[in-house]
Amino acid sequence: MSTTADQPTQWPQLPTIELPPFLEFLKLKSFPLKVYPPVYERPKLTHDTLYIYGPGWRNSWGSFDVECLQMQIYLKFCDIEFEAKNNNEPNSSPSGKLPYLATVTGAVYDTDQIHKWVSERNKTKALASIADSEQAKAFIALARTKLHAAWLFSAWLEPLNYSEITSKAYYGHVPGPINHLLAYQKQNEVVHELLTDRDILVREEIYKDAAQALEALSIKLGDSAYFYGSSEPTWLDAVIFSYIHAIMSMPTLPGSTLGDEEKKQATTLRNLVRKHENLVRYAKTIYDEWLK
Template sequence: MPEDDSTADAQTRAANPPAPRGIFSVPAPIKRIFDKVPLITYPSNELPYRAANEVDGNRLFVFTDDEGARLGKPSFNPQCLRWQAYLKFVGIDFHTIPSNNHASPTGALPYLLPALPLNTLVPIPSNKLQKWAIEQVHCEEEQQISVRFEVYASLLDTRIRNAWLYALYLDKDNFDAVARKLYIDPSTSNSLVRSVLATQLQQAARDELLKTSDYIDVSDLEAEADNAFEALSTLLGDNRYFFDRRTPGLFDASVFAYTHLLLDKDMGWRHNRLSVLLRKYKNLVRHRDNLFEKFF
């Protein structure tokens, strides 16, 4: 629009919106407009001054708005919410800071600025967050506890993620009601730039889905997501948390990142077929409700 490196990379792809194409991939009439504007290459982004100097404690930079950050509400981005939830689950205190990929020194969200060492300006990217959390509170690394972790994580990486991409970016009504409101409108007031961003995001989602299929079949995407929900429901069973853990962990956070946003009425979905499919699995709904009530 974010263990070991291979797992982290897979999880990043699973939750983040696909990276948009460059500016010169847009239609020729729009390109000609930008050709008339001098382009300047700026150095890498520095950390936001306010975030680096005016907030004490650990700071997690995520997709959210000012009210959401102030109240500690769940991020509206699955990758950000995954790590926001995980840090809460393992008992690490932090403040959420509104941000976006362009403002991130790592080029993507989320990232964390730790409270210690004092005055550090070295961000921790999402693929290092679990390792950092383990060092802070000596929690478990789930990937080593259960050999099934990566097998079931692939359901999120592919089937649920693909259905999410279509629902958010390629369903026109959802795109206008949800994606524009959350990702495009806050980034700029320029209507032309908004149009370019919309084109980029939708084309990037389309390209991502066409990597594994010659055409996009909505019914097939929904059926695959339904199969994934069923498998996750079977895995959870009557347990409170996945893999029969006593406390929620990274996999619980990964599932919650999708189930919460699909069930959250505040997202403003116009068409939410995935929510209908998800609600068939009562234990997944309970899992989401319990985590939301306890941690948010």
């Protein structure tokens, strides 16, 4: 036997109200009634644009940020026409990180997607040998672990570099005291990143690993203009150049309230690079040819 619970609920139909003719104007025959132009409309891009941290050290065209500089120089290597715009606001990126590329078609790409975009345009610069390409991945990994850790430590944890250079480069455009808070937050993020593959941070060990990485890169480069004797630069060159250039072009500290020992510590990584004349020459040649 069916019950009332088994039957669907029947709601009473709402009455239809007809407005008299003299109230016809109350009917919203179209909505919205009026569309006002936007207060600010973002201008359309006329060129594909790479948004980066900048300007570079000493106001050069290349970014002071290693990851931004890698993509910036690689797009140059690939003969892609683009504009570089100093953004310094990672939150403007869909991924929350710089760099990112915005195209004239309205598409936006983060770093990994930019590589795919370059490949689809048949502009990729790769080593001729498959074996060399596979070995190059090992050198890229070496740079992005050992050399990258030393770069982060030098930029964010050496007291003079952090207070006088790095924090101002990344957050100097932000009014105080917010700039100091953001720099302190970033410094903590760097510490956590460096601790992902080690229990404690030992300054000497980090720089020792960097010295070994630089030695291996110097031997591999030899007297060649580009790695593996390539006739044109590849993604490996973009990665290695970005680290060497960022390290060597960081501003010097002529005066400071801190002592000579702190100044010496601030230049430790730069001095490690200077031991390898071919790496210094390599970075200068690429800068003069592609960025200057």
